[in-house]
Amino acid sequence: AQTVTQSQPEMFVQEAETVTLSCTYDTSENNYYLFWYKQPPSRQMILVIRQEAYKQQNATENRFSVNFQKAAKSFSLKISDSQLGDTAMYFCAFAMNRDDKIIFGKGTRLHILP
Amino acid sequence: SQTIHQWPATLVQPVGSPLSLECTVEGTSNPNLYWYRQAAGRGLQLLFYSVGIGQISSEVPQNLSASRPQDRQFILSSKKLLLSDSGFYLCAGTPQPGSPLHFGNGTRLTVT
Numbered sequence: 001a002q003t004v005t006q007s008q009p010e011m012f013v014q015e016a017e018t019v020t021l022s023c024t025y026d027t028s029e030n031n032y033y034l035f036w037y038k039q040p041p042s043r044q045m046i047l048v049i050r051q052e053a054y055k056q057q058n059a060t061e062n063r064f065s066v067n068f069q070k071a072a073k074s075f076s077l078k079i080s081d082s083q084l085g086d087t088a089m090y091f092c093a094f095a096m097n098r099d100d101k102i103i104f105g106k107g108t109r110l111h112i113l114p
Numbered sequence: 115s116q117t118i119h120q121w122p123a124t125l126v127q128p129v130g131s132p133l134s135l136e137c138t139v140e141g142t143s144n145p146n147l148y149w150y151r152q153a154a155g156r157g158l159q160l161l162f163y164s165v166g167i168g169q170i171s172s173e174v175p176q177n178l179s180a181s182r183p184q185d186r187q188f189i190l191s192s193k194k195l196l197l198s199d200s201g202f203y204l205c206a207g208t209p210q211p212g213s214p215l216h217f218g219n220g221t222r223l224t225v226t
Contacts, residue, residue, distance in 0.1 A: 006157075033212045043202065045217035052212070091158060093215075100146050100165050100211055101173070106157035 002027045004094050006105035013082055014113050020067075021077045021108045023092030030054075031097035034068065034075045039089040039107075048090070051075065079110075087112045116141045120205045120218025127225055133178075133192040135221050137205030140186070145207040147188040148215065149180055152202040164188060200225045 003026045013019040025034070036048040051059045051068050058066050063080045079086055092105040117140040127133060139145050149161040160173045162180035170180050177196060181189045188205060202222050206215040 035214060037215075043220055045204065045206070045215070047214045050214055093158075095212060097212060100163055101160065101171070102148060102163075102206075102208075102215060103160055104150070104158035 002029075002094055002096065002101070002103055004092055004103055004105040006090075006092055006108050008108045009106070010109045010111070012111045012113060015082060015084060017082055018078065018080050019082055019110065021079075021090050021092075021110065023075045023077070023105060025073050025075065025092075025094050027073070027094065027096070029096050029098070033095045033097070034066075035093040035095070036064070036066070036075075036077045037091045037093060037104075038086075039091065040085075040087070045091075049077065082112050084112050084114060086110065116145065116207060116209060116216045118205055118207050118216050118218040120221060122221060123219060124222045125224070127195050127223065129197055129225055130194050133190070133195050133199070133223070135190040135203055135205075135223075137188040137190075137207075137218055138186055139188075139207050142207070142209045144185055145209050146211065147182065148206045149188065149190050150204045150206065152204060152220075153200075158204065162190070195225045197225050199223065 005024045032053045034051045038046045038048050049059050049061050065078045067076045089107045089109050091107045095102040119138045148163045150158045164182040178192050204220045205218040208215050
């Protein structure tokens with residue numbers, strides 16, 4: 001069965017610094033998708049970034065980028081120039097191409113300090 | 115674009131009472147739909163998902179059930195709530211596998 005592991009339950013970072021959130025997953029599949037979602041205090045889930053496994057190029061969205069290491073089954077999220085509004089819970093998620101199941105990690109609670 | 119409507123926002127129910135949470139989808143046809151529960155320390159736990167009318171896949175054996183009576187309607191139910199059913203329930207949908215999920219605003223359920 002597929003699993004998603006986020007090993008950092010909570011992190012504290014100073015504003016303007018760069019932070020990396022880790023995510024590893026376990027699968028025997030070759031075609032799949034990976035996502036990072038953000039859940040601010042409002043609890044609304046917001047898509048941060050999406051990566052297709054067959055693409056070697058790492059996805060980037062403004063200050064957010066990923067380091068996708070397929071062989072290592074690692075999918076970390078880097079937030080550059082962190083802002084107070086980045087304070088949120090961050091979830092890594094995995095979706096297979098041939099299955100419709102989408103599973104999430106336990107999340108990392110990120111605090112950006114002024 | 116797809117919009118997920120979910121209600122109620124909060125719910126307080128006594129142990130042993132029934133439950134019905136409704137989720138409807140706007141803006142797409144034949145979406146994949148999901149129910150997740152978020153409890154402290156456990157992240158988002160997948161409860162049920164559905165790829166079409168009447169098609170339900172259950173991920174966690176428990177006293178909850180789900181139904182999809184219409185293409186854009188997904189219902190989470192229980193005949194008798196347990197204290198352990200308390201949590202934050204999220205409905206989500208995607209137009210096709212691999213596309214990002216769109217989430218509803220969630221329901222905070224407290225079982226007393």
